Amino acid sequence: MHNFLSEIKTTIKNLLSRKGRSFLTILGIIIGVAGVIIIISLGAGAQSLVVGQVTKLGTNLIGILPGKSNENGPPAAVFGIQIKTLSSRDINMIKDKGNIPHAVAVASFVNSNATIISGRESIDTKFVATDGTYPQVQNMEMEKGQFFTEEEANASDNVIVLGYDVAVHLFPNGNELGQIVKIKIPNNNPSITKDVGSIPFRVIGVQKKMGTAAFQNQDDQVFIPFLIGQRQLLGIDYIQSARVKVDDAINVKITIEDITRVLREQHGINNKEDDDFSVRDLADAIKLLTSITDTLSIFLSLMAGISLVVGGIGIMNIMLVTVSERTREIGLRKAIGATRKNIRNQFLFEAIVLTLSGGVVGIILGVFISYLIAIGARLAGYDWAFIVSPIAIILAVFVSIITGIIFGLYPAIKAAKLDPIVALRYE
Amino acid sequence: MLIELKNIIKNYDNGGLITNVLRGINLEVKEGEFMAIMGPSGSGKSTLMHTIGFLDRPTSGEYLFDGIDTKDFTDDELARIRNERIGFVFQSFNLLPRTTVLDNVILPLLYSSSKKGLEQRAKNALEAVGLGERITFMSNQISGGQKQRVAIARALVCDPKVIFADEPTGNLDSKSGSTVMHILEKLNKEGRTIILVTHDINVALHAKRIVTIRDGEIISDRKVLEEERVHSKEAID
Numbered sequence: 001m002h003n004f005l006s007e008i009k010t011t012i013k014n015l016l017s018r019k020g021r022s023f024l025t026i027l028g029i030i031i032g033v034a035g036v037i038i039i040i041s042l043g044a045g046a047q048s049l050v051v052g053q054v055t056k057l058g059t060n061l062i063g064i065l066p067g068k069s070n071e072n073g074p075p076a077a078v079f080g081i082q083i084k085t086l087s088s089r090d091i092n093m094i095k096d097k098g099n100i101p102h103a104v105a106v107a108s109f110v111n112s113n114a115t116i117i118s119g120r121e122s123i124d125t126k127f128v129a130t131d132g133t134y135p136q137v138q139n140m141e142m143e144k145g146q147f148f149t150e151e152e153a154n155a156s157d158n159v160i161v162l163g164y165d166v167a168v169h170l171f172p173n174g175n176e177l178g179q180i181v182k183i184k185i186p187n188n189n190p191s192i193t194k195d196v197g198s199i200p201f202r203v204i205g206v207q208k209k210m211g212t213a214a215f216q217n218q219d220d221q222v223f224i225p226f227l228i229g230q231r232q233l234l235g236i237d238y239i240q241s242a243r244v245k246v247d248d249a250i251n252v253k254i255t256i257e258d259i260t261r262v263l264r265e266q267h268g269i270n271n272k273e274d275d276d277f278s279v280r281d282l283a284d285a286i287k288l289l290t291s292i293t294d295t296l297s298i299f300l301s302l303m304a305g306i307s308l309v310v311g312g313i314g315i316m317n318i319m320l321v322t323v324s325e326r327t328r329e330i331g332l333r334k335a336i337g338a339t340r341k342n343i344r345n346q347f348l349f350e351a352i353v354l355t356l357s358g359g360v361v362g363i364i365l366g367v368f369i370s371y372l373i374a375i376g377a378r379l380a381g382y383d384w385a386f387i388v389s390p391i392a393i394i395l396a397v398f399v400s401i402i403t404g405i406i407f408g409l410y411p412a413i414k415a416a417k418l419d420p421i422v423a424l425r426y427e
Numbered sequence: 428m429l430i431e432l433k434n435i436i437k438n439y440d441n442g443g444l445i446t447n448v449l450r451g452i453n454l455e456v457k458e459g460e461f462m463a464i465m466g467p468s469g470s471g472k473s474t475l476m477h478t479i480g481f482l483d484r485p486t487s488g489e490y491l492f493d494g495i496d497t498k499d500f501t502d503d504e505l506a507r508i509r510n511e512r513i514g515f516v517f518q519s520f521n522l523l524p525r526t527t528v529l530d531n532v533i534l535p536l537l538y539s540s541s542k543k544g545l546e547q548r549a550k551n552a553l554e555a556v557g558l559g560e561r562i563t564f565m566s567n568q569i570s571g572g573q574k575q576r577v578a579i580a581r582a583l584v585c586d587p588k589v590i591f592a593d594e595p596t597g598n599l600d601s602k603s604g605s606t607v608m609h610i611l612e613k614l615n616k617e618g619r620t621i622i623l624v625t626h627d628i629n630v631a632l633h634a635k636r637i638v639t640i641r642d643g644e645i646i647s648d649r650k651v652l653e654e655e656r657v658h659s660k661e662a663i664d
Contacts, residue, residue, distance in 0.1 A: 006530070006537060010523075017525050332521040335482060336581065337510020337538040339503045420482045424517065 011350045022354065025318040028311025029358030029403065030365060033396045035304030037366025037388070038373070043297035044387035045374060050289045052383055054282055056213035058139040060249050062256055062281045064094075064242040064263075069278040084238040085276040090266050091242050100258045102251035103244050105136035110230045110240045116162075116222060117182040117198065118170040125166050126221045127183060129229020137245045139213075143167070145177050145205030153225035160201035164209040165219040176203045183224070185233055199232060211383070252281045308399065311358065312407035319351050319411035330415050331423025344416035351408020352401055359400025363393055428494065429588060429620060430456035430479060435488035437474055437643075448474045449485070450643040456622065458588065461615040463623040463631035466640040473593065475640060476624045480513055480591045481505045493588070510538050514582025518594040520574040522566040522581075528553065529562040532580045539585055552580040556610055572603025579610055589620045596630055608633050609659035632657040 015022045066083035088108065093099055095106045107130050114127040132150035134140070140147070148159045160181060167176050184198040201224060210218035230236055246255045259279050263269075267276060323330070330343055338346075367388050377384035437449035448471045456462060456479075466472040477483040478490070481497070490497045492508070500508070509515075514535075522531050532549040536542060553559050556576040561569060566577065575595060582590050592611060596604030612633060615621045623634055631637050632651060639647040 006533070010526070010530075013525055328521060329523060332517075332523075333534070333538075334506065335480075335509060335515045335517075335521075336535040337506050337585075339506040339538070341503075342506075342538055421477050424482075424521070 007346065007349060008353075011346070011353050014350065015353065021318065025314055026311070026354055026358030026361070028307060028314045029355050029400060030311075030362040032304055032306075032308035032311050033359045033362025033400060034366035034369065035307060036301055036399075037363055037392055037396055038370050039297055039300040039304060040392040041366070041370035041386070041388050042373060043293055044389060045370075045377070045384050046293050047290050048385040048387060049377075049382055050293065051286055052385075053212065053214050054286050054289070056139065056210075057282070058137070058245070059282065060246040060252055061137070062244040062246060062252065062259065062279060063285075064244065064259065065278045065280070066238070066240070066276065067278060068275045069280075082240075083276075084236075085267070086239045086242070087237070088239060090263055090277075091239060093262050093266055094242070094244065094259055099262050100244070100255060102247050102255045102258075104247050105133040105245045106242060107131045107134045107137040108226055108239045108242045110226070110234055110236065111221075112229075112234055113186055114222075114233070115184045115186065116166060116170065117184060118179065121170050123166055123169045124186075125163070127224055127229060127233070128221055129224050129226045129233070131226050134223065137243050140210070141208040143206040143208045145203070147205055147223070148225055153227070156225060156227050158199065158201045158228065159204045159225065161205040161207060161223040162203060163207050163219045163221045163223075165217070166222055167206040176206055179203045183222075183233065199228070212381075252283065256281060308403055312355070312403040315351055315354055315404065316407040316411060319347060319354075319408055320414070322350070323347060323411050323415040326415075327418060327423045327426040330418050331420045331426065334418070334420035335424060340416040343418075344412045347412035347415045348405065348408045351412065352404035355400045355404035355408075356397070359396055362400075363396050366396075428455055428491070429458045429460075430454070431489075431491040431494075432479070433489040433491075435475075435478060435485045435490065437471075437478060437483070438486045448643050449478070452488070452640075452643075452645060454638065454645065454648075456589075456620065458620055459615070459618050460636060461612075461621045461623070461634045462636045462638060463625060463634035464638050464640060465625060465628070465631050467626060470640050471643040472624050472626075472640050476591055476593060476622065479622065480515060480589075481509050506538075507540075510535060511540075511585055512588050514579075514585065514587040514590040516575070516578050516582050516590065516592040516595045518597040520571075520578050520598070522574055522577060524567055526566055527562065528558065528564050528566060528569065528577050531566055531577055532584050535581060535585050549580070549584055552584040553577070555583060555614075556580045570603065571599050572606055575599060575603070575607050576610065579607070579614075583614070587619075589622060590614065591622050591624070593624045594626075595623070596625075596627075604630075605659045612659060629657060633659065 064086065066086040091106060091108045094103065097103070109128060109130050111126055111128045114125060116123050116125060132148055132153040135147045143164060145161070147161055148157070152159055160183075162170070162176060170176070170181065171179065180200050180202055182198040182200050207219070207223075212218065230239075244255065244259065246252050256279050260275075263277050263279070264275070269275060333343060370388060371386055374384050374386035432452050432454040435449055435452040436447070439446045439448055452475060464472045464475060474483065478485050492512075497505075523534065529546065529549055532552055533545050536545045536548060550559065550562065553562055556579050558573060558576050558580065561573065566574065569577070575598075579590075590611070595607050595611070599607060608630065611621050611623070621634070623631065625631050632655060635651050635656070637647075637649055637651060638645055
């Protein structure tokens with residue numbers, strides 16, 4: 001035990017006697033390890049942000065969009081291209097329990113930019129026209145009042161539910177319920193086919209503050225019944241998107257198949273290549289997004305790994321210098337009974353202490369910088385989680401030790417092979 | 428017989444140019460002897476000491492140590508003999524820098540198989556050379572004479588059969604040198620075998636036997652008469 005402890009003591013003493021050089025030697029390792037820690041932490045943070053944003057809408061959701069898309073890319077509708085292949089009849093077929101047994105609720109959507117006017121106040125925002133089933137499909141809670149019912153939506157009542165920010169802007173006193181607001185579609189909107197002027201709506205509810213979900217501010221929008229939005233405001237007869245809530249996660253895949261089959265029947269499509277719609281679940285979206293962040297993480301980690309290799313070569317270089325500087329010491333140690341193995345282990349140990357301390361400093365630095373980035377992202381309004389995975393830290397420690405062994409071995413063997421007489425005479 | 432050399436030959440091969448450093452050395456050393464190896468520089472006396480001290484292997488010839496033929500010893504076995512049976516004292520001390528006197532003396536024990544009571548054994552060795560008080564000093568904070576005494580303590584600490592001293596007074600003033608020789612005499616009186624390598628007859632005359640070597644061969648081997656022996660009066664402080 002004294003042997004090992006005093007070995008550590010001697011090694012640290014040797015390294016501390018050359019503080020400046022030791023520090024410069026391990027700088028490459030510090031940068032490499034810190035880089036890997038930061039990249040892994042950022043990757044995990046970004047992924048948690050993405051997954052959090054997507055799942056905030058709700059789980060077990062299936063989205064239906066017009067237009068074909070391949071497995072790995074987003075559908076064209078995402079880019080704002082108007083495709084008219086999805087109709088209310090399609091959605092009614094999907095709502096039919098006999099066709100899609102696992103669907104709990106289905107909601108259709110059209111949306112557009114709009115100006116909401118209340119007296120002299122007005123706000124530029126977005127309206128979402130949807131069905132009364134919306135609260136069953138997506139996560140939403142009401143601050144006050146109610147969401148419109150199926151009946152109100154089917155009867156085309158002029159009722160409106162305000163997003164939190166919109167409500168606060170138009171009614172700072174909080175007396176929204178029962179008030180009349182007007183919706184005006186801007187003339188430059190490409191979706192509209194005729195100028196309808198402004199249409200009055202009665203406020204029946206305010207949505208609770210939600211923040212962002214799916215990278216959109218959920219508080220900066222209003223909800224109106226589907227048909228009014230589609231026919232009266234936009235003057236169109238197609239559907240921009242629909243969402244289906246499935247009863248259980250295990251039924252999501254089979255429900256996607258059911259929906260696809262129904263839509264192909266409706267559209268008279270026989271093979272996959274001719275699909276004019278896309279059916280996706282959230283798991284797909286998460287998979288797509290995480291695969292992008294994963295690829296980036298791996299690529300950047302490789303770059304940081306190169307820094308580790310360069311750092312390792314630095315270690316080897318300085319250990320060779322150390323061995324030649326301490327040739328007489330090696331000779332003496334051999335003369336008083338050190339075996340080759342003793343000498344080899346001593347220098348190997350010194351290299352490992354170097355790389356390991358570089359690794360520890362790198363971990364501290366990496367965690368600190370990751371933390372600063374997380375704080376910065378939160379200040380910028382993102383729901384960013386500060387994640388440092390224990391695996392990353394264990395990996396960093398492991399990699400630093402391995403680097404020490406790999407790049408310390410050659411100098412250590414060189415030291416062990418020294419002839420004691422030659423070493424003792426070395427000037 | 429502690430050491431028995433039979434026709435030891437050592438050649439160095441310097442890129443095809445072969446130098447005969449030792450040309451058939453025959454030598455016997457009994458336990459408890461105090462022997463000096465003398466000779467001018469280049470005579471082969473250092474090579475002879477390195478060979479006897481297992482720092483180097485002979486090209487040919489037979490070397491029996493304590494009655495055992497050493498020819499087939501592995502490097503690790505030789506390291507163990509150097510550790511347990513032999514102590515070296517060098518001209519230039521070879522202490523570890525930035526290390527205390529005590530840790531310098533402990534060093535050989537770290538390579539030995541018995542690691543019990545390290546500190547006490549090192550302290551005892553330092554007492555024997557009169558440095559019991561200075562154990563916490565750094566090796567570069569003490570005088571040259573004290574450094575050589577630390578080196579002797581380091582050679583002693585594993586309780587070896589033989590101590591090899593290679594020009595132990597070469598880097599010292601006469602007073603410190605005298606103290607070092609006094610310690611070696613004392614160790615010999617206590618029964619330890621001492622082999623001294625020197626080119627200085629006044630140092631060699633501390634020994635009881637002088638072997639002179641020239642051009643790799645022993646040219647004389649004589650007992651030192653009691654009346655010509657030099658005894659160091661220098662007490663250790």
